[in-house]
Amino acid sequence: MTIPNFSSSESEGGAQLQVEQVQADRTAADPATVLGPQGWPGDSASYQLLFEDAPVGYMVLNRSGQIMRANHAAGAMLGLASGQLEGQQLTHWLHWQQHGQLEALLGTLEGRLLQGGKSAEFKLLRADGQSCYAQVELVVSHNVQEAGPGGSxxxxxxxxxxxxxxxxRDLVHLNQTLESRIEQRTADALSMASEMERFMQSVAxxxxxxxxxxxxxxxxxxxxxxNEQSxxxxxxxxxxARRMETLISALDQLALACNSQLSLTAIDLDRVLDAALKESGNAPGLxxxxxxxxxxxxxTQSMQTVLRQLLENAFKATDGRPHPTLRIWAEQVGAEIVIYLRDNGRGFNPNYRESMFEVFRKLHPERDFPGEGVGLAVxxxxxxxxxxxIWxxxxxxxxxxxxxxxxxxAP
Known part of the structure; x- marks a missing residue:
């Protein structure tokens, strides 16, 4: 291998070039040089503008909780210019109940426990005495230029x-008062319905x-x-007049059903059905x-009236039908008993299944289905x-x- 022969001057010049190159590399890698003045990377003016005019509030705190920098949005949130915040303690603008929360977050700076950022919610006090709330995202930065060696x-x-x-808050208040308002409106509706029923009974x-x-x-x-015409x-x-007398009697019956005293107890439904069958009789051939x-x-009395009306309705519906049949059974579904009464009678147009429960509303002609149209309403x-x-x-x-x-x- 041939070793180049450098003169003394050439050797000294090459060494000087190598030293200068190493110094240049070190300078390029120096954070202070890369970040430029005040720690802003690259074009400091552009990054400073981005920081100041961001639509989100930004603050930089040191270990003691002092505000080192703040942008316009952060200042506007507190009703101040951003420059007025710098140098102040954040606790001055923080609700006293959250001072401990801020101290805990600042404590993570020492042990570098805050990994990957953290979210928090702060209640802040504005310069005008009003309060505001902020959702805060926090990260730890190790900036030697601003915090000193090893600082955060x-x-x-x-x-x-x-x-x-x-x-x-409005939603919570709404939920808290919803039940009482529902109870009040239910009571008002029941009161109006009771008043209407009393009026109906009075009219009858x-x-x-x-x-x-x-x-x-x-x-x-x-x-x-x-003469014959007269x-x-x-x-x-x-x-x-006889027809009106019948309708008035039906209204009176409806009013009595709506205003009667109730005694809700556990009863044997079979016994109530027996009593209803005895009252209504049985249709021939059914x-x-x-x-x-x-x-x-x-x-008991109300349920007996319900079953009697439904039985009479089934007897009318199956009258004249071949092999008239009525089936009655029940099943338990959860905490409720579902009772079924199914006949093979005339039926009805399913589009009017709600109308049949209205007062004086009949789905069949009088000759086919006699009555005043009050029974199902009752x-x-x-x-x-x-x-x-019921449906x-x-x-x-x-x-x-x-x-x-x-x-x-029943239990």
Missing amino acids: QLLMALSDITALKKAQ HDLATPLRHILSFAGRLETADL RRSVATIVAS TLHREDLPRVICD VRRLMLRQGGR AESAGQDQGASFTLVLPA
Whole structure:
């Protein structure tokens, strides 16, 4: 191997170049040189502008919690210029209950325990005396230029969540008062319904007297010497008055059902069904299939009225049908008893299953289904008053019908 022969001057010059190159490399790797003035990397003016004009509040704290730097957004959050914050302790602007939380976070600077950042929520006090809330993201920075050798800083990004906190408080307050407001509105609705029922009963009672007068004088006219046309007119008056008398009686029955006193106890539903069958009788030729019924929580008299009305409804629906059949059974679903009454009678249009529970609403002509259209309205009101539910289903005309009742199960 040939070893180059350098002269003394050349050797000294090469060594000097190597020293200068090493110094240049070290200078390039020096954080102070890379970061530039005040620790800003590269183009300090650009990074300074980015920091100051960011839409999110930024603060830099030292170990003691002193604010070293703050941007415009952080100052605006507290109602100050950013320069007015620098040099102050953050605890001055922090709610006293959170001083301990800040001290714990600053303690992580010593042991370098804050790895990967941390989130917190601070309640801050503004310069005008008002409070605001900030969602804070924190990371530890080791900046030799600013904190000194081995020093650490806490970098904070603050997002104003004051509006969100107010919405959360409003929601909590709404939830806390919702139950009481529901109870109050329920009581108001029940009061109005009770007042309406009393009014209905009063109207039914007050109409009875003038109606009796109409029937009395119309009866006298029937015995008078009238021509044929007049007799037909009087007969129409009497028939209409009788019809009105029936409707008033039905209204009175509905009002009594809605205002009667209830005694909710555990009862044997089979015994109530026996009593209802005895009251309503049995339709000629009807085959009744019944299973054992469980005990439920209800009012005995009200439930007997409900079953009697539904039985009479089934008898009318199956009248004249071939092999009329009615099946009654029940099953327990959770804490409730579901009772079914299913017949193979006339059925109804399923589009009107809610209308059939309205007062004076009938889905069949009078000749096919006699009645005033009050029975099912009474049934629904009695079920609701007992804490139960009822609904009806049918596949259509001549497809039979099913009534489903739900009551609390007896313990």
